[in-house]
Amino acid sequence: MSIVKLIDFFRDRLPTVIKIGYVVLALLVVIDYFVDKEHAHTAIEHLPGFWAVFGFVACTLIIIISKWFGHLGIMTREDYYDD
Amino acid sequence: MTDFWLHPALILIVGCFVLPLVKGPAKKTFMMLVPILAFLDVVMMPKEGIYGVVQFLDWHLTFGRVDALSMVFAYIMTLMCCIGTLYGLHVKDDSQIIAAWVYVSGSLGVIFCGDYLVLFLFWEVMAFSSVFLVWFRRRPQSLATGYRYLLVHAFGGIVLLAGFVLRYQATGGDLSFVHLDVEAPNLSTYLIMIGFILNAAVPPLHAWLPDAYGEATVTGAVFMCAFTTKTAIYTLARACAGMDILIPLGVAMALYGVVYAVLENDSRRLLAYHIISQVGYMVAGCGIGTALAINGAVAHAFAHILYKGLLFMGCGSVLHMTGKSKFTELGGLYKKMPRTFVFTMIGGLSISAFPFFSGFVSKSMIIASAFSEHILWAGFLLTLASAGTFLHTGLKVPYFIWFGKNNCSKETWEKAADPPWNMQAAMAVAAALCTFIGCYTPYLYNMLPNKEVVYQPYTPYHLSETMQILLFTAFGFFLLIKKLAPEPKISIDLDWFYRMGGRGFYWLARKPIQSVDTAWSEGYRYMGLIPLMTVSRFWSWFDWHAIDGVVDGIARSVRSVGGRVRRLQSGQVQYNLYYAVSFVAVMLVAYVLC
Secondary structure (H helix, E strand, O other), X not given: OHHHHHHHHHHHOHHHHHHHHHHHHHHHHXXXXXXXXXXXXXXXXXXXXXXXXXXXXXXXXHHHHHHHHHHHHHEEOOXXXXX | OOOOOOOHHHHHHHHHHHHHHOOOOHHHHHHHHHHHHHHHHHHHOOOOEXXXXXXXXXXEEEEEEEOHHHHHHHHHHHHHHHHHHHHOOOOOOHHHHHHHHHHHHHHHHHHHOOEHHHHXXXXXXXXXXXXXXXXXXXXXXXXXXXXXHHHHHHHHHHHHHHHHHHXXXXXXXXXXXXXXXXXXXXXXXXXXXXXXXXXXXXXXXXXXXXXXXXXXXXXXXXXXXHHHHHHHHHHHHHHOOOOOOHHHHHHHXXXXXXXXXXXXXXXXXXXXXXXXXXXHHHHHHHHHOOHHHHHHHHHHHHHHHHHHXXXXXXXXXXXXXXOOOEHHHOOOHHHOOHHHHHHHHHHHHHHOOOOOOHHHHHHHHHHHHHHHOOOHHHHHHHHHHHHHHHHHHHHHHHHHXXXXXXXXXXXXXXXXXXXXXXXXXXXXXXHHHHHHHHHOHHHHHOOOOOOOOOOOOOOHHHHHHHXXXXXXXXXXXXXXXXXXXXXXXXXOOOHHHHHHHHHHHHHHHHHHHHHHHHHHHHHHHHHHHHHHHHHHHHHHHHHHHHHHHHHHHHHHHHHHHHHHHHHHOOOOHHHHHHHHHHHHHHHHHHHHHO
């Protein structure tokens, strides 16, 4: 039961949770300024917040391209193979 | 102890024979005991050596080649067999557990074999036993799905066999299962590789995987997701390490799985597409072939078996309890199945490579090896695919089953609850291991085959990089959530060709061929059947009047003799013995006198 209560606790305070989420995202980029990038593989990774942009663009691209591909006719009715 | 070696597959096979004989309360204990014994056998066995060499015709067949690479795979496979059996402990149907154990034995056989003959034998055992895990779902479509699965694997087996035969001829009789010459590959090398990558579900040879795993039984899918593809990774790491073509193939499959996962509406099929994506990392790792890359492929296979098993157990629990696996028929279940949610979430965080979960310490090794070999495109594309992994398995699956719009029917909602204790216990064990591997890296790293490689995943830069990618992916997910809403559709994949091709053949059989057949039967009816019927009518008359008369006569005589014999017997044992002994005595006396 306690798991359900915990989830409900956060759901009841959804606007606050979302605000905290934004703060965490901003903090990640800020922290990236101070991280030692000795292990970086390429020059572009030295830009602060590079991976944040990469993650967001990757996510958007995957969703948009996949849906576009699916609606080309790849997605079809569920009984397609049944006749 | 040092010279003694027992094949763990043998323990499972013997277990299969004994299982139907064990009844009552001991049954569950026995079911757990068999895989645990196999696991202990692997843990206790010597770490290096060649065992179980059998002379067969002209060949030395090696059943037990033990080294670091085979040990780590055998360890995780027998461990997963324990977890899977615990998960299936409630299954009443012995045959399902037997099929699963034979399947694991096939996998272990491949892992310990030292030559291609033994490999081929166990390779086929895997295909022919795992198909039952699909058939035992017993839905009308299960049979067809199983046959498709079997046909694809039979095709793969033939390609593999062709490769072995060509190699046997080219090398003058060398069938040992060792690293192939990947610098100068010839036809046999390619055929063997194609046979292996079919089992690893590399596109375009992948469509069997979501087809079969989406249709398998709840317990069957937990077994299937662990063994076939990862055994294939073992064979690739052993024979094809450093084969360049595997890098683009692996990267392509990592992305392919992600794209289809966006479109998928069935939770277990989505997870199946993510197997393709994750195995893509391992295939790419085998292709890069450096010590770090092979370690990464092996580590990722190890971690993958656990977290993918856990995810299939979570979605399987939802299917087991509610009978539904489609996102458009589920939603909002966190109130009814909270524990299943937590376990599945741990699986989702592990596959997404969150810090302190297993994927973080294994997947990054492959990506790092791509970057350190300056194959930058592979490194970046694999990182992109890992954003997709979190998007689906870490966010889409939990969100649309446990939160999101409640699409449950009244009946589904009432049936939903956390599953029986054994299923929860199996999920808890897998979840604990996923977390443990992520937190305590020496556990996994000390088992890896290339001991000289030092890799440290927990650097500030790697943590910062991973957290940015993951959390900004989550940000994108919630911004675009409307676009991701599940649609009650299926996606056409490359199985279209053989499903529709098969239909074309069926049409051909039905229309032109059958019309010839019908004409033939009509002709036969007039020319052959009518005279035949007349003849058979005569024989029927003869049988009734003549033969039966004789038989009835014999029967009547036997009955009357039997009646007389019965009167001689009083039914007591001592009298019977008395008559028997007297009879023998009379015969003996007669013999001596003559």
